[in-house]
Amino acid sequence: MLKFGMGDQVKDEISGFSGIVVTRIEYFNGCKRYAVLARKLEAGRPVDEWIDESQLKLIQKAEGQR
Numbered sequence: 671m672l673k674f675g676m677g678d679q680v681k682d683e684i685s686g687f688s689g690i691v692v693t694r695i696e697y698f699n700g701c702k703r704y705a706v707l708a709r710k711l712e713a714g715r716p717v718d719e720w721i722d723e724s725q726l727k728l729i730q731k732a733e734g735q736r
Contacts (some may be wrong), residue, residue, distance in 0.1 A: 672702055673723050677732030681715055682721050688729065692718065 674691050691707035695702035702723040
């Protein structure tokens with residue numbers, strides 16, 4: 671079971687990177703990762719990061735989710 675839903679606002683407790691969950695993946699070995707899209711643009715482009723589930727903290731649930 672994945673811990674965060676699509677559209678949830680999360681923050682990486684190690685790097686401080688925060689944004690919205692846009693993709694989730696669970697690998698065969700049990701590793702769960704999330705693509706987190708930043709709310710601000712960098713040099714006019716969207717920025718996203720793949721982050722392990724264990725590093726993420728929920729900031730706010732997406733409306734209408736779970």
